[in-house]
Amino acid sequence: MNLTLHVWRQKSGAKEGRMERYDAKDVSGDMSFLEMLDVVSEGLIAAGQEPIAFDYDCREGICGTCGVMINGLAHGPVRGTTCCQLHMRSFQDGDHITVEPWRAASFPVVKDLVVDRGAFDRIIQSGGYVGVNTGGAPDGNTLPIPQSAQEAAMDAAACIGCGACVAACKNASAMLFVSAKVAHLAMLPQGQPEAKARARHMVAQHDAEGFGSCTNYFECEAACPKEISVKHIAILNHEYAKAMLAGVE
Ligand code: SF4
Numbered sequence: 001m002n003l004t005l006h007v008w009r010q011k012s013g014a015k016e017g018r019m020e021r022y023d024a025k026d027v028s029g030d031m032s033f034l035e036m037l038d039v040v041s042e043g044l045i046a047a048g049q050e051p052i053a054f055d056y057d058c059r060e061g062i063c064g065t066c067g068v069m070i071n072g073l074a075h076g077p078v079r080g081t082t083c084c085q086l087h088m089r090s091f092q093d094g095d096h097i098t099v100e101p102w103r104a105a106s107f108p109v110v111k112d113l114v115v116d117r118g119a120f121d122r123i124i125q126s127g128g129y130v131g132v133n134t135g136g137a138p139d140g141n142t143l144p145i146p147q148s149a150q151e152a153a154m155d156a157a158a159c160i161g162c163g164a165c166v167a168a169c170k171n172a173s174a175m176l177f178v179s180a181k182v183a184h185l186a187m188l189p190q191g192q193p194e195a196k197a198r199a200r201h202m203v204a205q206h207d208a209e210g211f212g213s214c215t216n217y218f219e220c221e222a223a224c225p226k227e228i229s230v231k232h233i234a235i236l237n238h239e240y241a242k243a244m245l246a247g248v249e
C-alpha cells in the first residue's frame with residue numbers, strides 16, 4: 001500500500017517544530033509501524049536528509065520505550081497494542097497518517113518523536129520499589145500469598161511505563177502509571193511495610209513533575225497498551241488516604 005505521512009520534525013527541544021509530509025511507498029501490511037518508519041527514514045538517509053528520530057528498544061511490546069501519537073491516538077488505532085506491535089494492515093491504501101510525539105509539558109521533546117520521560121524514573125525513585133530486607137529467596141510454596149492477590153498484583157505489574165496514559169489525558173495526569181506501581185507493591189506482603197510512604201511520596205513526586213490531576217475521563221485506560229484498569233487509581237486513593245490519616249510526611 002502507499003501512504004502519506006505527516007510527521008512532527010523538531011531538531012531539539014529548544015527549536016521550533018513543524019509537520020513534514022513524506023510518501024511511504026510499497027508498505028507491506030506485515031510491517032510494524034516502527035518498521036514502516038525505518039523504511040521511510042532509510043529513504044531520507046539515501047536522499048541526504050536526516051532520518052526521523054523515534055524511540056524503541058524491545059519491539060515486542062514489553063519495554064515501554066516506543067510510543068507516538070498516530071492520528072491523534074496514543075499508540076495508534078488498535079486497543080491494547082504498543083506502536084511497535086501495531087501492524088500496517090490496520091491502515092488502508094491511500095491513507096494519510098499523522099505521527100506526533102507525546103504531548104505533555106512533563107515529557108519535553110528531545111528530537112522529532114522522542115520525548116524525555118525522565119519524570120517517570122524520578123517517580124519510581126521516590127518510592128516505586130521494596131527497600132526493606134526481605135531475606136533470601138524462600139520456597140515459593142511457603143509464601144502466604146493468595147492466588148487472587150498474585151493475579152491482581154501481576155495485572156498491575158503489567159504497566160510498562162510507556163506514558164500513553166499521560167499523552168491521552170487532557171489533564172496530562174500520570175495517575176494510572178503511579179496507581180499501577182503503588183497497587184502492584186501494596187498487594188504483596190513484601191511491599192506492605194512501605195505502602196503508606198510509597199503512596200505519599202510517589203504522588204508528591206508526580207505533582208512536583210507537573211503532571212495534572214485525575215478527573216475521571218478514563219482516556220488513560222482506553223489508551224493503555226497493557227489495558228491497566230482505572231480501578232488501580234481507586235486503590236491508590238485508598239493507600240494515599242491511609243498515609244494521610246497516619247500522618248506520613
Ligand atoms: S499505565 Fe499503561 S499507558 Fe500508562 S505507563 Fe503504564 S502501560 Fe503505559
Ligand code: FES
Pocket residue numbers: 055056057058059060061062063064065066067082083084085160
Ligand atoms: S519498543 Fe519496547 S514496547 Fe515498543
